[in-house]
Amino acid sequence: MKRTLIKEILLSGEAGTEVNIKGWVRTKRGSKSVNFIAMNDGTCLGNLQVVADVASFDEDTLKDTTTGAALSVTGKLVASQGSGQSVEIQAEKIEVLGTADPEKYPIQPKKHTLEFLRENAHLRMRTNTFSAVFRIRHAMIFAVHKFFSEKNFYNIHTPIITSSDAEGAGEMFRVTTLPFDETPRNEEGEVDYSQDFFGKSTNLTVSGQLEGELAAMALGQIYTFGPTFRAENSNTSRHLAEFWMIEPEMAFADLNDNMDLAEEFLKYLIQYALDNCNEDLEFLAKRQEEDEKNKPKEERNMNLIEKLQFVADNDFVRLTYTEAIDILRNSKPNKKGKFKYPVEGFGTDLQSEHERYLVEKKFKKPVILTDYPADIKAFYMRVNDDNKTVAAMDILFPQIGEIVGGSQREERLDVLEAKMDEMGIPKEEMSWYIDTRRFGGAPHAGFGLGFERLISFVTGMGNIRDVIPFPRAPKTCEF
Ligand code: ATP
Ligand code: MG
Ligand code: MG
Ligand code: MG
Numbered sequence: 001m002k003r004t005l006i007k008e009i010l011l012s013g014e015a016g017t018e019v020n021i022k023g024w025v026r027t028k029r030g031s032k033s034v035n036f037i038a039m040n041d042g043t044c045l046g047n048l049q050v051v052a053d054v055a056s057f058d059e060d061t062l063k064d065t066t067t068g069a070a071l072s073v074t075g076k077l078v079a080s081q082g083s084g085q086s087v088e089i090q091a092e093k094i095e096v097l098g099t100a101d102p103e104k105y106p107i108q109p110k111k112h113t114l115e116f117l118r119e120n121a122h123l124r125m126r127t128n129t130f131s132a133v134f135r136i137r138h139a140m141i142f143a144v145h146k147f148f149s150e151k152n153f154y155n156i157h158t159p160i161i162t163s164s165d166a167e168g169a170g171e172m173f174r175v176t177t178l179p180f181d182e183t184p185r186n187e188e189g190e191v192d193y194s195q196d197f198f199g200k201s202t203n204l205t206v207s208g209q210l211e212g213e214l215a216a217m218a219l220g221q222i223y224t225f226g227p228t229f230r231a232e233n234s235n236t237s238r239h240l241a242e243f244w245m246i247e248p249e250m251a252f253a254d255l256n257d258n259m260d261l262a263e264e265f266l267k268y269l270i271q272y273a274l275d276n277c278n279e280d281l282e283f284l285a286k287r288q289e290e291d292e293k294n295k296p297k298e299e300r301n302m303n304l305i306e307k308l309q310f311v312a313d314n315d316f317v318r319l320t321y322t323e324a325i326d327i328l329r330n331s332k333p334n335k336k337g338k339f340k341y342p343v344e345g346f347g348t349d350l351q352s353e354h355e356r357y358l359v360e361k362k363f364k365k366p367v368i369l370t371d372y373p374a375d376i377k378a379f380y381m382r383v384n385d386d387n388k389t390v391a392a393m394d395i396l397f398p399q400i401g402e403i404v405g406g407s408q409r410e411e412r413l414d415v416l417e418a419k420m421d422e423m424g425i426p427k428e429e430m431s432w433y434i435d436t437r438r439f440g441g442a443p444h445a446g447f448g449l450g451f452e453r454l455i456s457f458v459t460g461m462g463n464i465r466d467v468i469p470f471p472r473a474p475k476t477c478e479f
Helices: 006-014 058-061 113-118 128-150 209-219 255-274 277-291 304-313 321-331 352-363 413-423 431-438 451-459
Strands: 018-032 034-040 048-053 070-077 087-096 202-204 221-229 242-251 315-322 367-373 389-397 400-410 444-450
Touching: 006 018, 006 048, 018 087, 018 352, 034 070, 048 070, 058 087, 058 128, 070 413, 113 128, 128 221, 128 277, 128 451, 209 221, 209 242, 209 431, 209 444, 242 255, 242 451, 255 277, 255 304, 255 367, 255 389, 255 400, 255 444, 255 451, 277 451, 315 321, 321 352, 321 367, 352 367, 352 389, 352 400, 352 451, 389 444, 400 451, 413 431, 444 451
Parallel strands: 048 087, 315 367
Antiparallel strands: 018 034, 018 070, 034 048, 070 087, 221 242, 242 444, 367 389, 389 400, 400 444
């Protein structure tokens, strides 16, 4: 008999139908005469209740239907006596496909802490919390492609192994074909990186942007959505060593077009989650409300769903870096009236405490900060007429901080080359990049959205390690 998904049964199962389900036991309770087994197959939050009359089954089979065991159950759907669900399944045949020793199985039918589940990352997807998060993550992947398809952006795969290290976005992971103990060294004893990959020094990509620009200069509007790697030794709740980034790039566009696209995109994704992941979001919202009760009132976060709807419905605040510095210098962030990192003036690199102050205290809305000092931003950003700032933008979200970083790119050959010289970026090695300006250089702009930061925001999960199935971070790479 063909298997039916539990999601479909809970949605539209009719009493009287004969079905087969396969899944894992979540809970079991019962009496001498009847067992009630709640089954989940990952397709939805809800469980389907299996009713097994003890007299109809041999003792050994029922004994093995403990939490975590994998079962195949065949039987008839009947109207449910209990509240919540309209049908349950009256079991005729139960096959135990895999047992789970109740003494050893770590995932018990109770609320585990996120720390405990992080330590059991290989099994945590079997909980409601994590299956909800990863179903939402799936929906967001789909929504990303849907949004760009509808807008005529082409998806381009940019390389994962790259020999370009000029982006300067973070520390790189080295990729080498050399055996571990045969790394060649020069006379000074320094590692000879040029031997990594047939005469080239190679790394894992930190961003697909530069290659994305090449594609935008041919296809007009493109986006990449791929894994990126940063060997940053940061133990924050916002940084991973391996994360996924969405990077659109548009030809014939300036910073305003870029801000409009990013704001529309973020709102679209959030609204998509609200429209399509309601059951999972309601569950996560409830979980968080329970956690919030332990916090002092003034630190409590808004209800997850209200927060998402608010961001989807309201304009983001747009403001220049220089205006933000003025606000920060005149603000009293806490009882002491000071930030941990003082805001000296123009040129100060904003820390997350400053970003969060602007978003969470001052404006209480997402903020797009623009026109940063040229000195603290990358070489490819377009220099503004003031010669001091560049056409950069960061989008700051509550609880997350920076969620998007982007810019209009410098399309003028002479200005770009001068900037590369000034910053010591080797032009010969980047000749492929400069060619886009040598031949038909057009104004263009783009941004990068950190996919896990988005998922953190949408699910309300405070630690970025809890929104990627297999997190990679310092001391987090067990398998
Ligand atoms: P941050 O200031 O938070 O370190 P960044 O400015 O170094 O971020 P960008 O190079 O601008 O990051 O990358 C674009 C986007 O990628 C960021 O806005 C963020 O959403 C995401 N991102 C950057 N680094 C990480 C990381 N280590 N883990 C997860 N997401 C990241
Ligand atoms: Mg960084
Ligand atoms: Mg940053
Ligand atoms: Mg950035």
